[in-house]
Every structure is written in structure tokens, then in C-alpha cells.
Amino acid sequence: MRLHGAELLEIHLPVVDPIVTAAGGEEVRIVLLVRADLGEAVGWGECVAFHLPYYSSEYIEAAAEVLRHHLVPRLAAAQEPLTPERIPALLAPVHGHRMAKAALECAVLDGWLRAEGRSLADWLGGTRAAVDCGVSIGFQESVEQLVATVGGYLDAGYRRIKLKVGPGWDLEPVAAVRAAFGDEVPLQVDANCAYDPRDAAHLGRLRALDRHGLQLIEQPFGSELLLDHAELAASVETPICLDESITSVATLETALAVGACTVVNVKLGRVGGVLAARAIHDRCEEAGIPVWCGGMLESGVGRAANVALASLPNFRLPGDISESRRYFAEDITTPFTMDDGQITVPTGPGIGVEPDPERLERLCVRRTPVEL
Numbered sequence: 463m464r465l466h467g468a469e470l471l472e473i474h475l476p477v478v479d480p481i482v483t484a485a486g487g488e489e490v491r492i493v494l495l496v497r498a499d500l501g502e503a504v505g506w507g508e509c510v511a512f513h514l515p516y517y518s519s520e521y522i523e524a525a526a527e528v529l530r531h532h533l534v535p536r537l538a539a540a541q542e543p544l545t546p547e548r549i550p551a552l553l554a555p556v557h558g559h560r561m562a563k564a565a566l567e568c569a570v571l572d573g574w575l576r577a578e579g580r581s582l583a584d585w586l587g588g589t590r591a592a593v594d595c596g597v598s599i600g601f602q603e604s605v606e607q608l609v610a611t612v613g614g615y616l617d618a619g620y621r622r623i624k625l626k627v628g629p630g631w632d633l634e635p636v637a638a639v640r641a642a643f644g645d646e647v648p649l650q651v652d653a654n655c656a657y658d659p660r661d662a663a664h665l666g667r668l669r670a671l672d673r674h675g676l677q678l679i680e681q682p683f684g685s686e687l688l689l690d691h692a693e694l695a696a697s698v699e700t701p702i703c704l705d706e707s708i709t710s711v712a713t714l715e716t717a718l719a720v721g722a723c724t725v726v727n728v729k730l731g732r733v734g735g736v737l738a739a740r741a742i743h744d745r746c747e748e749a750g751i752p753v754w755c756g757g758m759l760e761s762g763v764g765r766a767a768n769v770a771l772a773s774l775p776n777f778r779l780p781g782d783i784s785e786s787r788r789y790f791a792e793d794i795t796t797p798f799t800m801d802d803g804q805i806t807v808p809t810g811p812g813i814g815v816e817p818d819p820e821r822l823e824r825l826c827v828r829r830t831p832v833e834l
């Protein structure tokens with residue numbers, strides 16, 4: 463296999479019910495797609511970076527730059543045979559830019575698997591035909607509004623509810639959801655790094671969440687504060703889950719060694735690709751801790767890769783994998799739909815879906831061939 467060329471496509475998708483978090487919200491999801499031309503097949507990958515560098519250091523303009531000038535040329539120059547397993551090492555000389563790397567890896571892997579006639583889930587070692595759906599709910603205008611929103615998603619069949627929280631929007635919303643729907647509803651919270659471990663009031667609020675029987679508290683502190691997470695984990699009953707902190711198997715090893723988490727949110731963009739995501743899955747399984755699949759408001763291309771990843775056996779908790787219409791009135795692929803709280807894992811070659819040419823034409827605002 464050789465990479466003959468690539469194209470970058472910028473798609474604008476209006477968001478239904480934007481998820482407002484401690485890091486802001488997105489009214490229009492600007493999606494960066496990579497189309498990889500492998501000669502005998504074409505593959506697709508999605509870069510999950512947002513258009514501004516407030517959730518993570520990566521953002522779309524920078525990802526497009528590094529893809530055009532560094533990542534795509536490196537793979538295109540590789541000597542045969544270019545196998546999927548060689549991709550991370552070929553891209554390793556470029557520091558960071560994990561979301562951009564993940565997009566290119568996915569595009570090449572998708573094309574390679576299409577040529578092989580094999581699905582991504584099968585190639586990864588997936589063991590599930592369908593994955594459980596969870597939903598992530600951002601800050602709302604009022605607690606009443608939040609309760610109504612949660613009720614709607616529970617009625618729709620979602621198997622787990624996640625509330626975005628931050629200092630001041632935490633104890634009251636969680637208590638209201640518990641009061642309205644009972645203690646049996648699988649409920650977890652995500653702070654997106656919003657709490658300060660040196661603030662006694664913040665620590666008090668996090669510890670007080672213990673009484674609500676949450677499945678986990680996700681990423682209360684900044685991404686580099688592993689020791690603070692460990693200290694909190696030792697002082698509360700609720701499991702601590704890390705998201706932003708876990709960027710590689712190496713950071714996972716440190717987190718495990720210091721006791722910073724007992725659950726991990728796996729996002730293939732955050733860790734540099736589906737191969738790195740599988741390695742993190744495997745290491746967590748060995749350590750006896752469950753993982754679940756996070757979400758980054760992906761279009762159908764990224765969602766398909768997430769669903770394939772979440773079919774691996776140690777994805778034991780429902781992830782932030784929702785049906786397409788929770789985010790978008792119109793997606794660029796055939797939308798993913800939920801049946802009895804689950805999404806079926808695609809079985810077609812590669813990621814199992816592809817952008818619809820007519821919608822791509824209409825929703826794509828910029829199409830840039832990579833000059834080689």
C-alpha cells in the first residue's frame with residue numbers, strides 16, 4: 463500500500479442543543495475530514511480538534527497546516543510496504559498534534575481495510591455487535607430545564623446520563639436529577655478541568671458529590687495535575703476517571719502508578735489514533751480498570767470509528783456515543799440511529815460508512831488538495 467495523495471475538507475454542521483461546558487460550547491461544528499487516496503481505495507478520517515484552542519491546544523487551522531506540510535508528506539514518502547502498524551512510528555518525529563495524526567491514521571487505515579474488504583471493528587478485535595449509548599448534557603439555563611432535558615434523553619432510551627459540571631453548577635443539578643429520576647439511573651459528571659485543587663470550597667463540593675452515588679467524576683482538575691487527582695481519589699468513594707490527562711500509554715502508566723484514576727475515558731483523537739487507543743484499552747484491561755469511549759461532537763465519519771473502537775471488550779461502561787440526531791439535524795454520512803439504547807457496530811469494509819457526495823458538496827466550505 464502507498465499513500466498517493468490526500469485532500470482536506472472543511473465541513474460546517476449546525477449543532478442541535480449545543481453542549482455548553484466549563485470550556486465553552488459549539489453552535490456550529492466545524493469538521494475537518496481527511497480523504498486519503500491509496501490508489502486501489504479511498505479512505506476517510508476525521509480530525510476531532512475544535513476550531514478554537516480552548517478545549518485542547520489543537521485547533522482546526524493548525525491541524526490542517528501540520529497535515530498538509532508534515533504528516534501527509536511523511537506517509538506519502540514512506541517506502542513500501544506501508545502497513546497500518548507502521549503509521550504511528552512514521553508520524554512520531556512530529557511532536558504532539560495527536561488529533562491531526564489520528565485523522566490521517568484513520569483515513570489510511572479505512573482505505574486499507576476497504577481494499578481488504580474487512581471492517582475496522584473486526585480488525586481491531588471488537589467483540590460486540592452493538593454498543594451502549596450514553597449522552598452528555600451541558601450547562602442549562604436552570605435546574606428545571608436540566609431535569610426536563612434529562613427526562614427526554616431517558617425516554618429516548620439512553621443507558622447513561624453524564625452531566626457537565628463546574629464550581630456552582632454541580633451539587634444542585636446532580637441532586638435535582640437524582641430526586642427526579644432516582645438512584646438507579648447510571649449518572650456521572652464531567653468537570654473538564656474546572657476545579658482548583660488548592661481551593662478548599664472546590665474540594666468540598668467535589669467531596670460532597672459522594673452522597674449521590676455517581677458512577678464516576680471525570681477530570682475534576684487540570685490535565686497535568688495527576689497527584690491532585692490521586693489525592694482526591696484517596697479521599698472519596700466515587701471513582702475518579704481521567705480524560706484530558708491521558709494522552710498516551712506513558713501518561714496512563716503514571717496515572718496508574720500514583721493512583722490518579724480507576725476509570726479511563728478513551729478518545730482516539732486525544733491519544734493520536736485508533737492504534738494508541740487500543741493500546742490504552744489493553745493496558746487498562748490488564749490493570750483491571752474499565753474504559754469507556756468519549757465523544758468530540760463527531761460527524762458520522764468520526765462516530766463510526768468510535769463505535770468500532772467501543773466494540774472492544776474492556777469498553778465496559780456506556781460511552782458518550784449518541785445517535786447522530788442528538789448533535790446534528792443533518793450529518794454527512796447516513797446517520798447513526800439508536801435502537802433500545804444501542805448503536806449497531808458497522809460491519810462494512812473500513813469504518814463502514816462514507817460521506818454522501820451530495821451532502822459533502824453542499825456542506826463543504828473548503829476543499830484543499832495536499833500538494834506532494
Ligand code: MG
Nearest residue numbers: 652680681705
Ligand atoms: Mg471529558
